[in-house]
Amino acid sequence: MEVALFIVFIFFIIVFLIYNGLIKKRNSVKQSRSSIDVYLTQRFELIPNLVECVKGYADHEKTIFENITKLRTEYYQTKDLDKASELNKQLNNLLLIGENYPELKASENFLNLQKNLTKMEDQLQAARRLYNMDVTTYNTSLQVFPKNLIASAFRFKAEKLFELEPGAEKNINVNF
Amino acid sequence: MKNFNEIYQKLYNEYHEEMENIHQENSKKLKKKITITIILLIISLFTSMPIITIGLTIYLLILLITQNGKFKAIYKDTIISSLIHYYDSSLTFDKSRSISSIVYKQAEFERYDEFYADDYISGKIDGIIDFSMGDVHTIDVSTDSEGHITRTTVFQGLFSTGNLDKTVNGTIKMRSDKGLLGKFFSDKTKMSMDSGEFEKHFDIYATDKILAMRIFTSDIMDFLISFKTENKIKFELTIKNNNLFLRIHCGNMFEASSVKKALDFETLHKYFKYLDFMCELNKKIYYVLQEKDL
Numbered sequence: 001m002e003v004a005l006f007i008v009f010i011f012f013i014i015v016f017l018i019y020n021g022l023i024k025k026r027n028s029v030k031q032s033r034s035s036i037d038v039y040l041t042q043r044f045e046l047i048p049n050l051v052e053c054v055k056g057y058a059d060h061e062k063t064i065f066e067n068i069t070k071l072r073t074e075y076y077q078t079k080d081l082d083k084a085s086e087l088n089k090q091l092n093n094l095l096l097i098g099e100n101y102p103e104l105k106a107s108e109n110f111l112n113l114q115k116n117l118t119k120m121e122d123q124l125q126a127a128r129r130l131y132n133m134d135v136t137t138y139n140t141s142l143q144v145f146p147k148n149l150i151a152s153a154f155r156f157k158a159e160k161l162f163e164l165e166p167g168a169e170k171n172i173n174v175n176f
Numbered sequence: 177m178k179n180f181n182e183i184y185q186k187l188y189n190e191y192h193e194e195m196e197n198i199h200q201e202n203s204k205k206l207k208k209k210i211t212i213t214i215i216l217l218i219i220s221l222f223t224s225m226p227i228i229t230i231g232l233t234i235y236l237l238i239l240l241i242t243q244n245g246k247f248k249a250i251y252k253d254t255i256i257s258s259l260i261h262y263y264d265s266s267l268t269f270d271k272s273r274s275i276s277s278i279v280y281k282q283a284e285f286e287r288y289d290e291f292y293a294d295d296y297i298s299g300k301i302d303g304i305i306d307f308s309m310g311d312v313h314t315i316d317v318s319t320d321s322e323g324h325i326t327r328t329t330v331f332q333g334l335f336s337t338g339n340l341d342k343t344v345n346g347t348i349k350m351r352s353d354k355g356l357l358g359k360f361f362s363d364k365t366k367m368s369m370d371s372g373e374f375e376k377h378f379d380i381y382a383t384d385k386i387l388a389m390r391i392f393t394s395d396i397m398d399f400l401i402s403f404k405t406e407n408k409i410k411f412e413l414t415i416k417n418n419n420l421f422l423r424i425h426c427g428n429m430f431e432a433s434s435v436k437k438a439l440d441f442e443t444l445h446k447y448f449k450y451l452d453f454m455c456e457l458n459k460k461i462y463y464v465l466q467e468k469d470l
Contacts, residue, residue, distance in 0.1 A: 035386060119469040126389035133370045 309336030346383030
């Protein structure tokens with residue numbers, strides 16, 4: 001009887017430690033995700049200004065303006081990282097438009113927006129690396145034995161990695 | 177000129193003959209002194225004059241310990257000074273100056289009780305980065321219950337400080353990997369990096385993890401891993417305010433060996449490698465930060 005109680009006690013200790021470890025890892029993921037959200041929001045808040053700026057020189061690029069505005073709204077509603085990735089891609093395309101319009105490329109407003117976006121891109125990439133690392137560590141914990149048993153019992157769910165194309169800003173020369 | 181073989185050839189052509197002559201002359205003088213002292217010591221032993229015997233023994237010991245004192249000073253003034261100047265003409269070597277303990281303390285390495293430093297290299301790397309480095313030796317002094325004092329070396333090696341020109345918020349520390357012990361007893365500032373190889377060798381502690389990620393680019397991580405695996409030597413760094421502090425656990429540096437030749441290739445190559453690593457790392461981190469809008 002005593003031996004059985006001791007085994008049960010040890011079992012609960014192990015479950016307790018694994019559960020707490022998983023909670024800590026999940027919280028790390030949440031924390032790094034919130035950093036990503038902050039940088040994405042800062043970056044996407046510049047979109048209306050950028051659209052207005054580009055419109056003044058390239059009004060006929062309507063499809064990209066509409067697409068980017070739609071994606072931005074969808075991202076703010078869902079906060080989905082796939083949407084963020086797509087929106088970021090469109091934002092980079094919008095910046096590349098500047099290459100085709102020398103007057104736009106030279107405008108002070110456009111250059112300022114580019115500079116701010118470059119800074120945010122760098123922070124975002126660093127936050128993304130941190131997030132992906134936390135997600136990888138967390139997801140690995142959900143798959144290895146015996147943590148996988150505890151994880152499925154308490155319904156821990158795997159998190160998605162965040163893929164982000166490198167920014168287009170770095171390919172553009174910014175001269176002040 | 178930064179290629180070691182070229183620098184070595186230049187040093188060899190300029191100083192080989194001179195240093196060998198000094199070395200031989202010193203050896204001759206030393207042998208003469210030792211022979212005379214031993215003869216006098218034997219005479220004193222036979223004539224039963226204990227005070228003279230003790231005096232001569234002490235003199236003999238001093239001779240043996242300080243045998244190369246003059247040679248060592250010339251070695252530093254010529255070979256080491258030239259090696260550093262040929263590596264980067266803006267760097268200067270001064271054996272009479274040393275790193276201040278106040279500067280060393282800023283790097284927040286471990287606790288110590290005694291601080292010793294000698295040799296000082298300073299200048300501007302690439303004409304921009306204010307840089308200084310030198311030999312540092314720190315000692316921990318402990319007393320047991322019986323009053324016995326034990327002195328243990330905490331660190332002995334090269335320490336450098338470089339100005340980054342940009343102020344970094346908080347502190348970023350890179351320490352040697354502590355393995356499982358580090359995992360269980362790590363503080364909240366410990367972070368994981370996205371390079372398995374880097375994680376094997378180092379632990380990063382940062383108050384601003386995103387900034388640490390921005391500084392430790394894959395290029396910088398590869399550079400650190402490569403130096404570590406090639407040299408199998410312990411080194412650590414701290415980035416604080418606008419400074420990069422770096423130290424290598426390499427023992428006493430820039431000293432002439434009493435057993436090896438003055439222009440021993442391996443010894444000078446080692447000095448060159450460590451100097452080059454410290455300067456290159458300062459440059460890499462400086463330029464990475466210049467690209468960033470903090």
